[in-house]
Amino acid sequence: MAEYRKLYGMAAEFSSAAELYHAAEKIRDAGFRRWDVHSPFPIHGMDQAMGLGKSWLSGPVFIGGLVGLLTAVALEFIPSSFLYPMIVHGKPTDFMTVPAFFPIMFELTVLFTAFTTVAALCFFTWLPKWYHPLFNWDRFAQVTDNGFFLVIEARDPKFSEARTRRLMEEIGGAHISLVHD
Amino acid sequence: MSNATTLYEQQKAAVTRVPLVANRRNAPWITQNISSIVEGGTPIWWWIAISFTSTLALIGLCCIVYQISTGVGVWGENHPVGWAWDITNFVFWIGIGHAGTLISAILFLTRQRWRTSINRASEAMTLFAVICAGIFPGIHVGRIWMAWFLAPVPTSNAIWPNFRSPLLWDVFAVGTYFTVSVLFWYVGMVPDLATLRDRAKSKVAQYLYGFFALGWRGANRHWRHYEMAYLILAGISTPLVLSVHSVVSFDFATSILPGWHATIFPPYFVAGAIFGGFAMVLTILLPARIFYPQLKDVITPQHIDKMCKIILLTGSIVGYAYAMEFFIAWYSANPGEIWVFLRNRVADPFICERLLGIPRAPYWWAYWSMISCNVIAPQVFWWKKNRYNLWVVFLIVNLVNAGMWFERFVIIVTSLHRDFLPSSWGMFHPSWVERFTFFGTFGIFLTLFLLFMRFLPMVAMSEVKIVLPESDPHHAPEPPAETASATEEVHH
Numbered sequence: 001m002a003e004y005r006k007l008y009g010m011a012a013e014f015s016s017a018a019e020l021y022h023a024a025e026k027i028r029d030a031g032f033r034r035w036d037v038h039s040p041f042p043i044h045g046m047d048q049a050m051g052l053g054k055s056w057l058s059g060p061v062f063i064g065g066l067v068g069l070l071t072a073v074a075l076e077f078i079p080s081s082f083l084y085p086m087i088v089h090g091k092p093t094d095f096m097t098v099p100a101f102f103p104i105m106f107e108l109t110v111l112f113t114a115f116t117t118v119a120a121l122c123f124f125t126w127l128p129k130w131y132h133p134l135f136n137w138d139r140f141a142q143v144t145d146n147g148f149f150l151v152i153e154a155r156d157p158k159f160s161e162a163r164t165r166r167l168m169e170e171i172g173g174a175h176i177s178l179v180h181d
Numbered sequence: 182m183s184n185a186t187t188l189y190e191q192q193k194a195a196v197t198r199v200p201l202v203a204n205r206r207n208a209p210w211i212t213q214n215i216s217s218i219v220e221g222g223t224p225i226w227w228w229i230a231i232s233f234t235s236t237l238a239l240i241g242l243c244c245i246v247y248q249i250s251t252g253v254g255v256w257g258e259n260h261p262v263g264w265a266w267d268i269t270n271f272v273f274w275i276g277i278g279h280a281g282t283l284i285s286a287i288l289f290l291t292r293q294r295w296r297t298s299i300n301r302a303s304e305a306m307t308l309f310a311v312i313c314a315g316i317f318p319g320i321h322v323g324r325i326w327m328a329w330f331l332a333p334v335p336t337s338n339a340i341w342p343n344f345r346s347p348l349l350w351d352v353f354a355v356g357t358y359f360t361v362s363v364l365f366w367y368v369g370m371v372p373d374l375a376t377l378r379d380r381a382k383s384k385v386a387q388y389l390y391g392f393f394a395l396g397w398r399g400a401n402r403h404w405r406h407y408e409m410a411y412l413i414l415a416g417i418s419t420p421l422v423l424s425v426h427s428v429v430s431f432d433f434a435t436s437i438l439p440g441w442h443a444t445i446f447p448p449y450f451v452a453g454a455i456f457g458g459f460a461m462v463l464t465i466l467l468p469a470r471i472f473y474p475q476l477k478d479v480i481t482p483q484h485i486d487k488m489c490k491i492i493l494l495t496g497s498i499v500g501y502a503y504a505m506e507f508f509i510a511w512y513s514a515n516p517g518e519i520w521v522f523l524r525n526r527v528a529d530p531f532i533c534e535r536l537l538g539i540p541r542a543p544y545w546w547a548y549w550s551m552i553s554c555n556v557i558a559p560q561v562f563w564w565k566k567n568r569y570n571l572w573v574v575f576l577i578v579n580l581v582n583a584g585m586w587f588e589r590f591v592i593i594v595t596s597l598h599r600d601f602l603p604s605s606w607g608m609f610h611p612s613w614v615e616r617f618t619f620f621g622t623f624g625i626f627l628t629l630f631l632l633f634m635r636f637l638p639m640v641a642m643s644e645v646k647i648v649l650p651e652s653d654p655h656h657a658p659e660p661p662a663e664t665a666s667a668t669e670e671v672h673h
Contacts, residue, residue, distance in 0.1 A: 021654035
């Protein structure tokens with residue numbers, strides 16, 4: 001049946017983090033764009049080996065934190081100043097009593113930051129995504145144990161079955177297989 | 182081999198770190214042996230343990246139902262002691278949670294790689310401890326069905342909460358702490374849930390672990406965002422954990438009651454929380470190492486040694502805070518402060534009463550239990566021999582658990598029981614309902630932990646694999662067996 005299904009890409013297995021790291025450097029230098037490596041744990045320096053820059057997850061998270069802060073400001077000062085002004089300990093809501101409002105501002109900033117972090121992580125990684133063509137490959141179950149994989153997608157402009165296979169053999173890949181959707 | 186070693190070898194041994202994973206275990210070993218805790222059959226001891234703890238939890242829940250349906254009068258609180266075991270237990274439990282966040286966040290930012298094998302279980306303890314803590318402020322309000330008044334929502338009677346009250350800060354601090362801890366714990370667990378998914382034999386397990394693993398496939402294009410998310414969560418959890426116990430201390434410190442009104446409270450409470458939390462982490466993990474011997478290779482004596490050092494450090498900070506509170510009470514020349522510290526807490530029947538003629542404090546035994554357990558007992562950890570003797574460690578951490586409960590009891594009850602008007606002085610007597618509510622929270626805590634051990638990966642496998650020497654992409658191939666132990670970790 002496999003040949004009637006859409007080709008997803010070509011995958012190879014490597015024996016260690018170090019081998020995968022050096023293989024990634026070669027794929028990067030060969031100019032591939034749509035490829036990825038899979039490992040049971042994040043490999044130190046792999047982003048550079050793959051030619052990836054810094055993760056900009058922090059961008060939306062900063063905005064989320066700011067929204068949290070402003071939410072707290074609105075939540076505290078609108079009721080305390082306008083809807084239900086209270087004089088506590090002889091202190092009205094004015095500029096001098098602002099520090100007493102800080103703890104809740106801090107807590108809501110943290111809360112919104114955490115929510116945005118998780119939401120941004122889901123968005124950036126496009127997870128949850130319970131189906132993926134790679135799960136069709138039986139060797140891939142090792143990825144959460146001790147397996148190190150390199151996958152080049154078929155839609156990469158430089159992809160060709162014969163040449164990509166030869167390249168993967170050269171860089172030391174084992175169990176080179178085609179993965180179908 | 183002869184005993185003579187070259188200077189080179191001695192120097193090399195001195196700079197080589199002891200490996201964090203003992204017995205040169207590799208990644209498949211970690212996967213197999215940590216997953217087997219979840220995958221294997223349920224051990225008999227687990228059934229025995231959970232039948233005890235869930236019975237205890239049920240007794241506690243019955244007490245809570247009885248208290249809610251009858252009223253807070255079933256507790257021993259009365260004038261002048263209006264806060265007693267309820268808030269003592271709240272502060273006790275919330276403090277225990279702090280070790281988990283310290284391990285997962287602060288030790289992550291400070292790049293303490295030994296945190297990886299204990300962070301998951303400690304974070305789980307954080308969640309369960311905060312659940313136990315949350316019970317007490319929830320039920321001590323009396324009419325619990327009015328607890329929603331704490332939420333700042335528009336209502337038809339147009340009353341809003343006081344945002345300048347530490348009690349409302351507490352609502353936000355504890356609520357945020359619990360939510361962020363759940364997110365941090367779950368995000369950290371996703372790769373390990375994927376491991377269990379890939380190993381699962383039964384359809385139900387595949388479906389459930391697969392659902393919560395979110396389709397994780399270890400892609401580096403995911404790991405880079407994942408690591409950034411983890412860093413951000415650690416970065417915000419660090420000030421959060423410091424803020425939570427600071428806010429808890431504000432419940433007392435912003436009042437004007439002698440014994441509570443102290444500026445040292447926030448750092449003193451935070452140090453105490455970490456101190457008590459680490460004691461609870463060791464109280465749970467030392468028996469877990471016996472029941473699951475494979476844990477001994479990831480939670481090594483080195484880990485226990487380091488936790489003991491943190492207990493010694495934070496215990497000494499707490500001891501300093503006790504001394505400084507006492508000094509400031511005297512230095513303030515405020516008779517109310519001096520009264521609370523000397524005559525309500527410190528004055529003991531032996532030295533103060535016999536030799537100095539100061540009548541004994543009614544709660545001198547609570548104060549001196551606190552000092553003995555929290556300040557004196559941990560000093561044995563100055564000696565390496567004691568830090569490596571697990572019986573000594575287990576004894577001391579349990580003394581610390583008791584001592585930290587006494588600390589909160591001393592702060593709350595001794596400050597209240599004899600106030601400015603001698604005609605209203607009185608002692609506090611806990612009723613059976615509040616005793617069993619407190620014991621019940623231990624049942625809830627331990628039951629939740631047993632369930633966690635049984636169904637979720639209790640050691641962060643993907644993180645422990647990072648600290649293996651072969652996980653470094655620049656790791657050299659295995660050297661010959663003789664020199665293997667010496668060259669390990671040299672790259673880090």
